[in-house]
Amino acid sequence: xxxxxxxxxxxxxxxxxxxxxxxxxxxxxxxxxxxxxxxxxxxxxxxxxxxxxxxxxxxxxxxxxxxxxxxxxxxxxxxxxxxxxxxxxxxxxxxxxxxxxxxxxxxxxxxxxxxxxxxxxxxxxxxxxxxxxxxxxxxxxxxxxxxxxxxxxxxxxxxxxxxxxxxxxxxxxxxxxxxxxxxxxxxxxxxxxxxxxxxxxxxxxxxxxxxxxxxxxxxxxxxxxxxxxxxxxxxxxxxxxxxxxxxxxxxxxxxxxxxxxxxxxxxxxxxxxxxxxxxxxxxxxxxxxxxxxxxxxxxxxxxxxxxxxxxxxxxxxxxxxxxxxxxxxxxxxxxxxxxxxxxxxxxxxxxxxxxxxxxxxxxxxxxxxxxxxxxxxxxxxxxxxxxxxxxxxxxxxxxxxxxxxxxxxxxxxxxxxxxxxxxxxxxxxxxxxxxxxxxxxxxxxxxxxxxxxxxxxxxxxxxxxxxxxxxxxxxxxxxxxxxxxxxxxxxxxxxxxxxxxxxxxxxxxxxxxxxxxxxxxxxxxxxxxxxxxxxxxxxxxxxxxxxxxxxxxxxxxxxxxxxxxxxxxxxxxxxxxxxxxxxxxxxxxxxxxxxxxxxxxxxxxxxxxxxxxxx
Ligand code: FAD
Numbered sequence: 001x002x003x004x005x006x007x008x009x010x011x012x013x014x015x016x017x018x019x020x021x022x023x024x025x026x027x028x029x030x031x032x033x034x035x036x037x038x039x040x041x042x043x044x045x046x047x048x049x050x051x052x053x054x055x056x057x058x059x060x061x062x063x064x065x066x067x068x069x070x071x072x073x074x075x076x077x078x079x080x081x082x083x084x085x086x087x088x089x090x091x092x093x094x095x096x097x098x099x100x101x102x103x104x105x106x107x108x109x110x111x112x113x114x115x116x117x118x119x120x121x122x123x124x125x126x127x128x129x130x131x132x133x134x135x136x137x138x139x140x141x142x143x144x145x146x147x148x149x150x151x152x153x154x155x156x157x158x159x160x161x162x163x164x165x166x167x168x169x170x171x172x173x174x175x176x177x178x179x180x181x182x183x184x185x186x187x188x189x190x191x192x193x194x195x196x197x198x199x200x201x202x203x204x205x206x207x208x209x210x211x212x213x214x215x216x217x218x219x220x221x222x223x224x225x226x227x228x229x230x231x232x233x234x235x236x237x238x239x240x241x242x243x244x245x246x247x248x249x250x251x252x253x254x255x256x257x258x259x260x261x262x263x264x265x266x267x268x269x270x271x272x273x274x275x276x277x278x279x280x281x282x283x284x285x286x287x288x289x290x291x292x293x294x295x296x297x298x299x300x301x302x303x304x305x306x307x308x309x310x311x312x313x314x315x316x317x318x319x320x321x322x323x324x325x326x327x328x329x330x331x332x333x334x335x336x337x338x339x340x341x342x343x344x345x346x347x348x349x350x351x352x353x354x355x356x357x358x359x360x361x362x363x364x365x366x367x368x369x370x371x372x373x374x375x376x377x378x379x380x381x382x383x384x385x386x387x388x389x390x391x392x393x394x395x396x397x398x399x400x401x402x403x404x405x406x407x408x409x410x411x412x413x414x415x416x417x418x419x420x421x422x423x424x425x426x427x428x429x430x431x432x433x434x435x436x437x438x439x440x441x442x443x444x445x446x447x448x449x450x451x452x453x454x455x456x457x458x459x460x461x462x463x464x465x466x467x468x469x470x471x472x473x474x475x476x477x478x479x480x481x482x483x484x485x486x487x488x489x490x491x492x493x494x495x496x497x498x499x500x501x502x503x504x505x506x507x508x509x510x511x512x513x514x515x516x517x518x519x520x521x522x523x524x525x526x527x528x529x530x531x532x533x534x535x536x537x538x539x540x541x542x543x544x545x546x547x548x549x550x551x552x553x554x555x556x557x558x559x560x561x562x563x564x565x566x567x568x569x570x571x572x573x574x575x576x577x578x579x580x581x582x583x584x585x586x587x588x589x590x591x592x593x594x595x596x597x598x599x600x601x602x603x604x605x606x607x608x609x610x611x612x613x614x615x
Contacts, residue, residue, distance in 0.1 A: 010036050011057045018059075018143055023119045023165065023177055030169050044109050044172035045083070051170065066139040067170070071105055075419065075457050079107035082422035087211040088113070088195055090181045094125070094157065095390025095407040096215030097164035097175075101138070102415035102458055103211075104171040106422065111207050112173060113197060115180040119165075120353035121157035122241040124291040126283075126401025128446050129153070130463075131408050133453035135160075138167055154285045160404070176204050184212065184222065187382040211418055212384055217391040219368050224482060225388060226371040230575040231567075233551070234314065235280070235364035236296050237398055240332035241289035241350040253343045256284040258399065262550050267339075276300060277335045280550070281399050284339060289350045292336045293399050295364070306331050306361075314363045323361060332359045367575050368395045373410070373438040374417060375480040376427045385421050385430070387414045394442055406441055409449075413437045415458040427481050428474035435480070436471035440464055442578020443609060511600065514607055515539070518546045524559040530603065531594040537565025537585070544572055547610045551576065562589045577609035 013036055017029035034041050037054040041047055048071075052064050071079065085108040089100045092114035103110045127135075132148050140147045143163045147155065168175060182196040192208035214222050221227055244250060260281045261268050272278045278300035285291045298317070301307045305327040311317045329349065337347060349357030374387045389410045396403035417434040421427075437460055448465070455462045460469065508530065516527045522542035527533045534540060536559050545552045551572055557565055566585035573579040582598040 008057070010055055011059070014055060014057055014060055018166065020166075021162070023162070024117070026162065026165055026169070027175070027177070030166075041169070041172065041174065044104070044174070045079075045107070047172035048170060063139045063142050063170075066137060067167075070137060073105075073457055075416075075459055076105050076107065079105065081419045082106035082108040085109070085211055085418065085422045086207070086209040087111070087213060087418065088207060088209040089213040089215060091215035091217060091390070091392075092116075092119075092161065092165065092175055092177065093215055093217050093390060094160045094164060094404055095217075095411050096213065097161065097168050098408055099213050099215060099389050099411040099414055100168050100173045100175075101164065101171060102411060103213075103418060104168065104173050106415060106419055108211070108418065108422070110168075110173045111204060111209070112168065112175045113179045113181045113195070113204055114175065114177045117178040118353070119158045119161040121161075122289045122291065122350055122352070122358050123239050123293070123398075124154045124156050124285045124287045124289070125160060125404045126285075127153040127155060128405040130446075130449065130453045130456055131404055134408065134456060135163065138163075143167075154287055154291075154401075156288045156291070159288060176202065179204055181216070184377075184384070187380045192382050193377075193379075193384045210382070210384055211421065212386045213414065214386065214388050214392055215390045219395070220392050221370055221388060222386060224375050224377065224386070227368050228371055228574075230367045230369060230571045232365060232367065232572060232575055233553075234298060235397075236298060236301065236318065237362045237364050238292075238294050238296055238328070238332055238335075239358075239360050239362070239398070240292045240329075240336060241352075241358040242292075242336065242344070243348045243350050244286065244289050245346075247345070249343070249345050250286070250290070253286065253340050255286050256282060256339060258283050258401070259339075260550070271335070271338055272300070275334045275338055276304060277331060277338065279335065282335065282339055283399055283401070284336070289358070290336070290340075290344060290347075292332065292339075294332075294335055295399055296331070296335075301331070304331050314365050318361060318363050325359075328361060329357055329359050362398075364397055367397060369442070369574070370394070372435055372477070372480055373414075373441075374431050374434045375482060376431060378427075378481070378483045380484070383427065385418065385427075387417060387434070389414050393438075405446075406444060409444060409463065410438075410441060412456075412458045412463065413441075413460060416460060419458065426474075428477065431477050431480045432472045432474045433469050435477050436469050437464075437467065439471055439580070440467060440578075442574070444578075445612070448612060508600065511603055511607065515543065515603060518543055518610075522546075522554065529596075530599050531596045534599060535588050535594060536560075536562055537567075537569050537588065540569035540573075541565055543606065543610070544569060544576075548576065573606060573609075577606070579605045579609060 013029060013033040017033050020026040020029050039047060039050045039054060087103045087108045087110045089096045089112040092112050096112060100110045100112050132153050140163050143166050144159050179202050180198040182198055185194040185196050187193055194208055197205050268279060278297040280295040282294040302310055305324050307317060308322050308324060333347060352358040370388050370393050373393055377384045390407045393410050394406060417430055420430045450463050450465055460467050512530055519525050519527050519539050519542040525539045525542045527539050538559050541552050541557055545554050563585045566588045570581035570585055582602045
């Protein structure tokens with residue numbers, strides 16, 4: 001029977017926990033609820049089942065059902081798959097928390113460290129359909145009633161963190177806010193791997209773990225990982241948040257799900273001629289705030305006095321001293337007002353974490369991507385599995401909204417890896433499978449991932465229809481197994497050399513004619529074969545331009561700048577389509593032969609990526 005909420009104080013405490021709007025309030029209500037029910041959060045193995053048993057409240061039942069359904073998935077072996085593993089997660093951003101939840105479901109002990117004491121990011125994230133289904137299945141609507149009720153699917157970073165934090169706590173994850181991870185502490189004597197934290201006296205410093213998940217966002221990666229910098233053309237992003245009063249008039253204003261310049265020339269032309277704001281694209285989401293993200297052209301920012309002085313170096317260009325904040329606010333305000341047809345009444349900036357108008361300018365000219373997603377360190381016989389997830393693995397371009405979609409895919413792939421680790425699969429095999437999946441990540445789109453969202457789990461085969469889990473062989477990733485003496489284990493499987501199959505001639509002809517068709521008519525480009533014709537880099541640039549004219553200005557290219565042209569093409573292919581280059585740009589200038597097999601592999605991937613996006 002439905003008892004009135006006031007009868008049992010634990011019901012009111014649970015309600016307060018579920019509805020809490022800040023990180024602090026959530027943690028306080030959670031502690032009070034646990035105290036009241038006499039359940040110990042540190043007893044992570046039994047915490048969830050005890051909480052469920054002791055909180056006999058109809059409002060919680062629906063949530064328990066959802067969690068139970070997820071937890072019953074075969075992948076987790078009833079919470080036994082990783083029952084001996086201890087995992088430290090750096091960062092309570094959406095990706096760190098989402099990974100933590102999966103690790104808890106696998107039965108591991110999970111500790112999350114978050115340097116911030118509060119969740120304050122208003123900016124809004126685009127969600128692919130699978131992420132919505134994933135969050136709904138985990139009971140997101142219980143924590144945030146408005147979740148994905150609009151026509152476009154999105155959520156503020158803050159709200160998403162709140163939902164995931166509550167779920168993580170319910171599943172027995174220990175989350176420490178206001179604690180900064182400073183580095184790894186190698187095993188010594190009888191102690192295992194630990195973290196150096198600040199404040200140094202925090203209890204988290206004593207936690208010993210065998211899995212470390214680095215989800216610190218941005219460009220932070222732990223020792224041992226290399227980051228690639230992928231340079232594109234100058235891209236200056238601006239985000240702005242305005243107060244949403246949820247009035248009827250505001251409700252009528254249309255969202256903009258991503259207008260790129262090439263698709264709506266007229267709109268951008270009018271924006272430029274009427275108010276002098278020159279943009280490449282703009283997105284508007286109506287969420288907790290009215291959120292805008294746009295890519296602005298440097299010329300108009302200089303003209304409007306947003307950027308004070310022109311510099312070719314982007315860091316100097318966007319250095320705080322070179323940005324006029326008031327002019328930036330005016331620029332963002334004008335863009336927001338114009339693109340919503342002046343329909344949003346009383347546009348007033350929302351406040352950011354520092355209490356200032358929430359408008360910011362970011363440089364997306366160089367995007368960063370980790371070269372590998374995982375590694376194993378072994379010291380004094382103690383192994384540590386280290387994995388990157390979220391922005392620190394692949395930095396997203398915000399206006400495209402791939403951050404959470406690819407971030408959660410990597411979180412699931414990582415959980416799958418930890419599962420193998422927990423089951424005792426040899427380290428090189430664990431790493432090889434993870435790295436094979438990582439090759440796919442930047443190429444994932446809503447189109448090429450499975451549509452059967454209900455079946456999504458941490459098992460990669462439920463998400464990637466044609467994933468090749470043994471694309472990378474253990475021998476290829478030996479360097480990722482870092483043992484004290486610097487030597488890695490022997491490979492457990494022999495390398496299988498790729499051989500061109502007999503019918504390859506026909507396939508080569510098809511590929512060549514596709515390349516010729518799509519580079520026809522470009523100056524200084526004549527594709528006659530699948531090797532030498534590509535040396536100057538002009539043909540690669542022409543291919544990109546043919547499909548994505550906004551990415552390259554062909555008139556600026558010099559056919560003799562072989563390294564420059566190839567570097568540009570390689571970077572764009574990697575950044576926009578996730579295709580890793582097969583050689584260095586500088587190698588193209590040497591007189592050695594271009595390896596046809598490598599070029600064929602590369603061009604085949606390019607054809608797949610370009611035709612998929614354009615059919
Ligand atoms: P984050 O969300 O960045 O989380 C990383 C967490 O790690 C943070 O909470 C950070 O405080 C914590 N951390 C870092 N270092 C340490 C340490 N040493 N010790 C302890 N904790 C640490 N995406 C969009 O699509 N649109 C946007 O408008 C947008 N705006 C953004 C604005 C900002 C200021 C930032 C930082 C990111 C923004 N993003 C935006 C990116 C988006 O937030 C991420 O794609 C998404 O949140 C998933 O990222 P994540 O969980 O990997 O990392």
